[in-house]
Amino acid sequence: MLKKIVATALLISAGLAHAFAPQAGTWVVSSELDGKPGRGLAIDVQNDTFVMQMYAYESSGQPTFYLASGKIANNQVSAALIRYSGGRYLGSGALSGKEAGNAGTANFRFTSGTTGFVTLPGEPEKAISRFNFGYPFAAPSLVGVWSLTSIGTDGLLSDAVQLATNLGPTSTGNGLVASPDGLFGCEHQISGNLAGSVLCVKINSQGQLQRSYLFTYSVNDGEGYSMRSSSGTQQMLSVRRLANPQGTGTGLVYKAGEPVAAEHPALRAHLSDVAAHGFAD
Structure with missing residues (x-):
């Protein structure tokens, strides 16, 4: 199970083996x-x-x-x-x-x-x-509105999420930033096999893992892979920041103002588990 998540990290660090446009x-x-x-x-x-x-x-x-x-x-x-x-x-x-x-x-x-x-x-x-001069490799840089779109054997999937609350670091990262409902969280990984990338997990209200995302990004755009919890199938992932930490849109208009929920107890546990072990075969 660890092999899949390590392979993902190595693929990202080596550059994805598909055509892409260099960021403007x-x-x-x-x-x-x-x-x-x-x-x-x-x-x-x-x-x-x-x-x-x-x-x-x-x-x-x-x-x-x-x-x-x-x-x-x-x-x-x-x-x-x-x-x-x-x-x-x-x-x-x-x-x-x-x-x-x-x-x-x-x-x-x-x-x-x-x-x-x-x-x-x-x-x-x-x-x-x-050249990245506005977003350090730190939790506050993840605050904002993000779109994550993946394509593969699971089909074309997309999540749009507002990351708003810094819940503090996990054992492998420097600050888990969560959505207002507490069901989606992302963190810069600073240790372990995923160090240097951003890891996100999505859970449901029952605390079950729905999907994980692993990517690298610069400024407003990123690329990587997503995986479905039930199979561990990897999909190519495209990431786009839609609004910055100050709430200024980077190209699209969005509706803000969702109430902030308390941290779901399973969010941190799932992120740490994926960071350490990946998905079971």
């Missing part, structure tokens, strides 16, 4: 993330079109930027890195930038929605990652 947002070269000004990447993917804007520097130290666009397939893309100059500056009149040369080809390969590698002209391949 600010990305960084991981080895250059030192808290000081440096290079950065703005990445977006719409349908199969990949666009990357890169802010960098000339050999003289002057700042510059590049644009690359191409078709992404099998989580990879190669595109010309085009430099621009002569555009509008602060306080100027109407000006249009012009291409100022092709720096070469940039090659990207993504290992998950938030991690990957880039090979820039004249440089070896380097790891890149989605």
Whole structure:
């Protein structure tokens, strides 16, 4: 039974073996993330079109930027890195930038929605990652409204849940955050085989385990697996934050204001049991 849950954790850490779109947002070269000004990447993917804007520097130290666009397939893309100059500056009149040369080809390969590698002209391949500057790996970052959708042999399943109350840490995590009715809870795992991921469990009012979720996420999006209690069948999982801890929507309108219920005594027990043992065959 432990093998299934460990295998899930290993699959997540290695990157899911299916096609996915890299998350739109600010990305960084991981080895250059030192808290000081440096290079950065703005990445977006719409349908199969990949666009990357890169802010960098000339050999003289002057700042510059590049644009690359191409078709992404099998989580990879190669595109010309085009430099621009002569555009509008602060306080100027109407000006249009012009291409100022092709720096070469940039090659990207993504290992998950938030991690990957880039090979820039004249440089070896380097790891890149989605830059997360607003959500630490801590219980308060889970507060908000979430949508969890899985697909597999159990069919297409979806849960929308508001996580509102920090019930304190379990033996493997740093704070179990539960829904107002106390029947759904999630926690960052900081020890054991699932360390580095988020584990959630859903129970019914009788305290019976209905489903568990295991995923990694960055900012508003995540990916992982869900499992049904009766069989342990794994389903691919897509996770989306619908509202942040302050109640501000991230793209959808929702109805808030549910009354807060006391912690269900089975919620913590089931989360700790899944974290330690997984599902029985």
